[in-house]
Amino acid sequence: MEKFIKQAIYNRGDTSPIQLIRPVSGGDINQASYVKTEKEEYFIKYNNSTPPGFFQQEVQGLKKIKETGVIQVPNVYDFHESTESGEGWLILEWIQGEKNGKTEELLGRQLALMHSVSKDKFGFHHPSYIGMIEQPNQYYDKWAEYYTKNRLLPQIELAKKKGYLYQEREAGLYELLEKMEKWLPHSCEASLLHGDLWGGNWIVGKTGDPYLIDPSVFYGHSEFELSFTELFGGFSSAFYQAYQEVRPLSPEYEERKTLYQLFYLLVHLNLFGEAYGRSVDRVWRYYVG
Known part of the structure; x- marks a missing residue:
């Protein structure tokens, strides 16, 4: 998994050293990780048996919501799906904060x-x-x-x-x-x-x-x-x-x-x-x- 993450981040164009990789819980479909490089923080989803278009439809949905300009979604940095192996991943902006009264x-x-x-x-x-x-x-x-x-x-x-x-x-x-x-x-x-x-x-x-x-x-x-x-x-x-x-x-x-x-x-x-x-x-x- 770590080898894959390094390659995915590199393919995205971030060649800075990786400082931290940790698993993120909460989903039962994909393996998810928080990744921090010297340059950026990422949320990465990985699945070795994605059905056709699985991550693509998520990316298109995020794009459609973002286009409205009225509510925020994480930025999409990269995604990949292999029709041969079923392997796929999605690299998103890492979002983390605390609720306030509004x-x-x-x-x-x-x-x-x-x-x-x-x-x-x-x-x-x-x-x-x-x-x-x-x-x-x-x-x-x-x-x-x-x-x-x-x-x-x-x-x-x-x-x-x-x-x-x-x-x-x-x-x-x-x-x-x-x-x-x-x-x-x-x-x-x-x-x-x-x-x-x-x-x-x-x-x-x-x-x-x-x-x-x-x-x-x-x-x-x-x-x-x-x-x-x-x-x-x-x-x-x-x-x-x-x-x-x-x-x-x-x-x-x-x-x-x-x-x-x-x-x-x-x-x-x-x-x-x-x-x-x-x-x-x-x-x-x-x-x-």
Whole structure:
């Protein structure tokens, strides 16, 4: 690993002596390291079995968010993916700081501003990943069609393949798909979304400013993003208050929220197993009985 890191840093153009390499915990997909050279500090992700485009889609997502100019992301210094060996790495700017009294308020406001960056269609121009699960992306005119075909259906089909769909669960989920337009808005803005915004996918910089990391970007309904922030916590009341000062939530949000959380519950079912099965069942039973 150390030999690889030295070579990756050298390829990036930093030939100064390496002063420190230490592993960084927090992820279960890649090996991660903090690297300090005489010249710079880096965060490096490494994986010896990356699927095609795994780091590339992350780089493109970070670039897309940075282009908005409203919320910060780490600078991308270099990345590499081998189609032959599956080996890949990503070299990012090292970000580390402490929250202050304005950090989460700023996160809410800036995320709302990012959601105000929109497109005329829902989706994205290339596939993405959530964890190691590849997600299809095409553009759709209707949000309900995109959410059904590019988010829920692939996860349901994967759960079936993995053996997580007993007969009643399968029937309930497919019935829910057929009735999706009953609950989703017929008209909403196609906002730029981070796509995987849980409490571990934002960090704090030196001045207390928030940074987004590990995106899986696409254009979708902003309520989809907000629903995930509520599923596992990690966001304060100051965050939600500041967000709604910029983009007030619709009165129907509470009714739709669980329907949006279903996607992430299916992802966790597919990644971590039946421990999430009951949560999935509670959702489809609520909507279809």
